[in-house]
Amino acid sequence: MFWKKKNRANFFKSIRVRLVLGYTVILLVGITAVSVYFSFQMKSRLIEVTKLYLTSEIEGAIDLLEDEESDELGISDFLSRHTRGIKGSHKIGYALFNDKGLILARSEGFLEDKKSVENMIDSYDKEGVSVERESTIRNPDKTIAYLVTRSFRGRAGDIFYLQFGATPFGHREAVNIFMRTGLLMIPVILLVGLVSGFILTSQFLSPISRLIKASNEIMLSDSVSAKDLPIRGVGDELDSLAVSFNNVLRKLRESYQKIILFTANASHEIRLPITAIKGEAEVVLERGRDIEEYRSVMESVVLEMDRLTRMINRLLYLSRGDSGMDKLDIKKVELMGLLSKMVEFYRVLTERKNIILDLSAKESSFFVQADHSKLEELFSNIIENAIRYTPENGSITIEIAKQKDKHVISISDTGIGIPEEEQGKIFERFYRVDKARSREDGGAGLGLSIAAMIVKMHKGEIKVKSQPNKGSVFTISLPRE
Known part of the structure; x- marks a missing residue:
């Protein structure tokens, strides 16, 4: 078949097609609803005008009749002449009833409403106050006639009931023409809706098309080489989407470059x-x-082999952390006790270089909810770095303090320090300030990356302040229990 079932399904899945069809349907429904509303309003207004017209004419006729000294025949003759002389858009018929409800006279073809007259006779005011009633009746041709019935007294004191009626043929035709015109306009509305909807959606969805194109370029290329989406500067949702996509693309570029650098460094x-x-x-x-x-x-x-094994283990450690496979075994940990044991463990290394290793705190216990083994790994990396880069006869000081909702551990040394321009890079993987010396000492530039990852896993924060040839201070903040 020219248009396969799969193509039809994909066609109607298109956002552009759905927007165009939705826009057209809304436009069609809206115009139809407005047309129906105005046709009903027009019809109601025409009915109101017809009733006001009948009321005005019947009042004029009664005013004349009340001044005439005529019998029933004379009144009938007067009404016949009067209705024929009425100029207007309505053809008025009449019927004259006596106080018994009997028809005294009526115009040719007029269909009277006797029930309204009977009701008026029952409720007529004996003092002579006029009574008026409005009603409708369906003609044999299914049209609706609008009637106004009014009571009055003749010069002789007799009570009569006069009924005027009219069917607004011309007005009804105007409503029908309005409705037919609206129906005939439906194809035009559909065409206008489809064309204008296609143009508008093409304009609005062009950033999305560019986004799809850029995404495809990323998938087809070996690197994230797609250009940023242009920002139109309108400030609408599509601009926000373009900005978000550009931010994601920028992150992808950075991640891609980091992966390339990581692979090269790891291989080396x-x-x-x-x-x-x-x-x-x-x-x-x-x-x-x-x-x-x-x-x-x-x-x-x-x-x-030990150096290689240690580095591979650290790479695996980082990989598990990145993938989310490395879960925390959260328990209640007392920091003072943990760091005291680590100080004793590393004291053998510091004594070889005649380095003073000191632990101090104003309080005796500092509890956190953390993974004990991961905290050991964290502090081991920082302390080992301090020992490695602190010359002989130097000092390393570990301090613990409470600050509001967190515990702050600072590890300061009198080592070689870190240049200011390097301090923002030291937590990157394989980054070393002094590469030659790091290799000699067994460092691969992964320890601080692991430390930063562990701190992040515990929703903490790690910072560094350092001056070359004066030393460094690593500050670690962990949430209190």
């Missing part, structure tokens, strides 16, 4: 110990060695 860092191991093995294989030389080579290999 892994290659170094492997190259060292390979070199040691090749040297051993060149000629025979004594036991001490073999021992020395194997110790070097083990050292490089």
Whole structure:
């Protein structure tokens, strides 16, 4: 078939098609509703005008009759002449009743409403006050006639009931013409709605089309090379959508660049110990060695393997954290006790370099809800960095304090410090201020990244202040229990 079922389904799934059809339907329903409303208003107004016209004419006729000294025949003759002489858009018929409800005279073809007259006779005021009643009656041709009945007294004191009626043929035709015109306009309205809806939706949805195009470019390219969507500056929702998309695209670019850099750095860092191991093995294989030389080579290999294992474990640690697989084992942890044990553990390393390692606090206990092993990893990375970059005869001070709804742990050292322009980068993976020295000391630039990730997992905050050749202060804030 020319238009397959699948194509039809996709066609009606299009936002543009649905908007155009919705716009057209709303336009059609709106105009139809307005047309129906105005036709009813016109009809109601025409009925009101007809009744006012009949009331005015019947009052004029009664005023004349009350001044005439005529019998029933004379009144009938007068009414016949009077109604024929009425000029207007309505053809008026009449009927004259006596006080018994009997018809004395009526115009040709007039269909009277006897029931209204009978009701008026029952309620007529004996003092002579006029009584008036409005009614409707359906003609044999299914049209509606509007009637006004009025009582009056003749010069002789007799009570009569005069009924005027009219069917607004011309007015009804005007309403019908209005309705037919509205129906004939439906195809035009549909055409205008479809064309204008297509133009408007094309204009409004063009940013979305560009967004789809940019998304496809991202999927088809090896890098996030798609250009930012232009901002029209109108300030509407589509501008907001373009801004949000550009922000997401910018984040993707940054993440992509970080992945490239991370892959390059990881490959480089892994290659170094492997190259060292390979070199040691090749040297051993060149000629025979004594036991001490073999021992020395194997110790070097083990050292490089330890370095490689440690780095791989840290990469896996970061990977689990990024993927959300690494869950926290939240328990009640007392910070003072935890840091006291860590200070004792690292005191052996600090004594080798004659570094003073001190822990102080104004209170004896500081409780947090945290993962105990992760806090150990966090503080180990910071303390090890402080020991690594603090020269001999220096000092490392750990302080704990309470501040409102958090505990603040500061770890300060008198080490080599960090230049101001480098301080914003030290939590990035594989970033090292002094790359050569870090390799010598076994660092791969992952410790502070892990520390920052752990702090973030605990909804805390980590900051650094440092001056070259004066030292650094790492401040860690953790929510209180």
